[in-house]
Amino acid sequence: MDNLIPPKPEDLRITPDSHRLILQSLKVRLIFPEERIPWNDSMRKHHYLGFHSLIGESLRYVAVYQNHWLALIGWAAPALRCKVRDQWIGWPDTLKNIRLPLIANNSRFLILPHIRIPNLASKILSLNLARLSSDWQKAYKHPIWIAETFVDPRYFQGTCYKAANWSFLGHTRGFSKSANTYKQHNNPKLVFIKSLCPKAKEKIIQPSLKIKQEVKPMRLSEKQADNLIRILLKIPEPRLAQGIRHQRISIIAIAICAIICNAQTFAAIAEWAKYAPQNILKRLRCRKDKTIQKYIPPSEPTIRRFLQKVDAQSVDQAVSEFFLSLLSNSTSPIAVDGKTLKGAKQQDGHQLHLLSAFLHKEGAVIAQTEVQSKTNEIPMFPVLLEPLNIEGRIVTADALHTQAETAKFIVKNKQADYLFIAKDNQKNLKQDISDLNLVAFPPCVPNGR
Numbered sequence: 548m549d550n551l552i553p554p555k556p557e558d559l560r561i562t563p564d565s566h567r568l569i570l571q572s573l574k575v576r577l578i579f580p581e582e583r584i585p586w587n588d589s590m591r592k593h594h595y596l597g598f599h600s601l602i603g604e605s606l607r608y609v610a611v612y613q614n615h616w617l618a619l620i621g622w623a624a625p626a627l628r629c630k631v632r633d634q635w636i637g638w639p640d641t642l643k644n645i646r647l648p649l650i651a652n653n654s655r656f657l658i659l660p661h662i663r664i665p666n667l668a669s670k671i672l673s674l675n676l677a678r679l680s681s682d683w684q685k686a687y688k689h690p691i692w693i694a695e696t697f698v699d700p701r702y703f704q705g706t707c708y709k710a711a712n713w714s715f716l717g718h719t720r721g722f723s724k725s726a727n728t729y730k731q732h733n734n735p736k737l738v739f740i741k742s743l744c745p746k747a748k749e750k751i752i753q754p755s756l757k758i759k760q761e762v763k764p765m766r767l768s769e770k771q772a773d774n775l776i777r778i779l780l781k782i783p784e785p786r787l788a789q790g791i792r793h794q795r796i797s798i799i800a801i802a803i804c805a806i807i808c809n810a811q812t813f814a815a816i817a818e819w820a821k822y823a824p825q826n827i828l829k830r831l832r833c834r835k836d837k838t839i840q841k842y843i844p845p846s847e848p849t850i851r852r853f854l855q856k857v858d859a860q861s862v863d864q865a866v867s868e869f870f871l872s873l874l875s876n877s878t879s880p881i882a883v884d885g886k887t888l889k890g891a892k893q894q895d896g897h898q899l900h901l902l903s904a905f906l907h908k909e910g911a912v913i914a915q916t917e918v919q920s921k922t923n924e925i926p927m928f929p930v931l932l933e934p935l936n937i938e939g940r941i942v943t944a945d946a947l948h949t950q951a952e953t954a955k956f957i958v959k960n961k962q963a964d965y966l967f968i969a970k971d972n973q974k975n976l977k978q979d980i981s982d983l984n985l986v987a988f989p990p991c992v993p994n995g996r
Contacts, residue, residue, distance in 0.1 A: 566664050569612050573667075575620070575674040577682060578607045580879075580907040584943075590619055594657045595702065601654060604687050606679075610671045617662050618671050621655035622679065624648075625695055631717035631738050632695060638752045646751050648689060651679065653696035656707075668707030676711075680743050688809055692747040697736035705737050713739040765804050765827065772830035774872050775800055778865045785856040793834055793845040798853045800831040801844060803866055813851040820844035864934060867914045871936065879908035880941040880966070883931065883948065885924045902927050904935065907943070924948070929956045938962040946970045 561569070578586050586607050590598040601607070603624025610618040625647055626632070633643060658668060680691040697719060698705040705715065718735040742748065767775075779796040786795070804827075805819035820828075821844060828842035829835075836843050845853075881904050888899045897920035904914040916931045918924055928948055942957050942965045949967040957965045969976050 561662070561664065569617075569664055570666065570670050573610060573612055573617070573670060573674065575608055575610045575671055575678070578609050580910065582609070583607065583907075586619055589616070589659065590621065590655055590657055593660060594655060596655075598655065604648065604651075604683070606651075606682055606686060608675055610674070616659060617664075617667065618659060619655065619657045620653065620671065620675055622651045622683075622694075623654045625650035625652045626697070629695070629738060630720060632740060635716050635740070636693075636748055636752060642752060642754070648687075649691060649751055650693045650695055651683065651691045653694060656696075666710070669710035672707060672711040672713075676741060676743060688811060690744075692742070692744050692751055694741040694743060696739050698739065699734065700737055701734065705739055708739045708741075711741070713741045715739055765808050765823075767804065767827055767830060769830055771873065772800075775803070775869050776832055778868050778872075782861045782865055783858060785858065786853070793849055793853075794832055795853065795857070797832040797834070798845050798850060799857065799862060799865070801833070802850060802854060803869065804831065813847050813854070816850055817845070817847035820850075863915065867912075867935065870911055870913050878940070879906040880943055881905070881913070881932075881935075881937055881963075882907055883928065883942060883944040885918060900924075902931050904931055925950060925953070928953050929960070932957070932961060935961075940964070941966055943967075946973075949973065949976070 586609065587598060598621075601621050601623040605621065605623040608620040608622070609616050610620070627647070636643075638646065656668070656672075676694060679694065683689065683691045694713075696705075696708060696713070698708070705713075709715070716738045719738060721733045721735045722731050744750070776796050779799050782795065782799060784795050801820045801823075802816050804823075805816040808819060810816045810819045823831075823844065825842055828844055833842040833844050835841070883902065883904050885900060885902045888901060900918040900920075901915050902918050902924050903912050905912045914931055914935055916927055918927050924947060928944070932942070938961065940963050942961075942963055944953075944965075944967060946968040949969060954965055954967070957963050969980060971977065
């Protein structure tokens with residue numbers, strides 16, 4: 548595994564004789580969870596646009612040679628509107644809104660300072676694109692068929708994209724999205740695209756396109772099943788007592804297990820239940836047909852009608868509790884982060900914003916709560932973590948949550964620790980840290996190295 552803190556680029560000795568060897572040994576990989584903060588910091592410090600976050604579904608990559616970081620690559624959700632791209636694809640707006648997730652935007656590409664190697668950028672792009680779709684499939688359960696990027700001609704000409712066989716489509720119209728409106732900035736960008744599969748343009752506009760998703764079987768011990776059922780008993784029954792054939796706990800348990808196994812529709816959940824082994828159906832408290840002596844799972848209409856009625860917040864809390872029980876032996880830190888959901892709006896018309904808690908190592912979301920438009924993330928922080936047993940864990944968050952009351956809540960109420968970011972606008976805090984003279988405290992190096 549590469550070092551937690553990557554060596555500085557200037558520590559790498561690069562000579563003209565070593566260029567070929569570096570290109571041959573170069574690797575492009577996803578960052579490790581613990582590398583997210585160094586990656587963000589490097590991008591923020593060195594990229595000419597700076598860095599705040601990646602929008603929507605996103606992946607972060609690093610190009611490495613002998614543990615040295617040479618470049619950083621960030622992929623995010625595609626542009627909602629791009630005239631030359633949409634004309635090239637030829638799709639109507641109704642179809643575009645459905646198929647946009649099959650496009651990824653290369654929103655950040657940074658060759659780190661002091662790295663000067665001919666053909667490095669195009670080589671990195673080639674290696675990255677070779678694995679991008681499969682990585683996206685693992686992370687978000689769907690592939691990527693087309694890659695796009697926007698290049699500012701005031702600074703660059705897109706040479707590395709041309710060398711990597713990307714196609715130039717034309718220029719943007721010189722608008723940028725700000726909140727829910729578009730503002731003209733009069734700086735059109737160069738638009739490049741790259742197809743990642745044969746006939747990508749033709750496939751993406753097929754009216755009856757079906758993307759195959761792998762639904763996996765599940766291993767569930769009796770102890771885990773009993774724990775899941777115990778947790779689900781807290782969820783209220785939304786149906787009338789008359790005519791109930793399948794218990795609420797069995798329907799919800801099947802839905803949870805199927806979704807964990809990558810089922811994303813009511814039909815997929817029912818299909819997973821249909822082929823689940825009898826011992827799993829028994830552990831999930833399914834109804835037993837005495838005539839045929841088999842456990843019978845609920846049908847798709849039953850699953851759909853029940854899930855549409857059940858209290859979503861109660862289910863969300865139950866799922867969070869179940870995940871924590873499965874990961875009870877994990878010591879992974881907990882990250883708290885907020886995201887605005889693309890295409891989802893509250894009743895007042897504002898976009899839906901969620902504050903989520905997830906495990907660094909496993910990447911599993913263990914809790915989330917909605918942030919109403921009349922408030923912000925800060926007061927929702929304790930609301931998010933209050934139901935969770937996080938004793939002894941480390942909680943990380945961005946600079947927005949570097950608040951005294953939040954720190955007190957984590958330490959006193961939850962018996963946990965925190966790692967927050969201190970920015971330059973928090974002068975008193977920065978001075979307090981400076982007064983600690985941290986140079987006198989040697990860093991803890993993993994494994995004694």
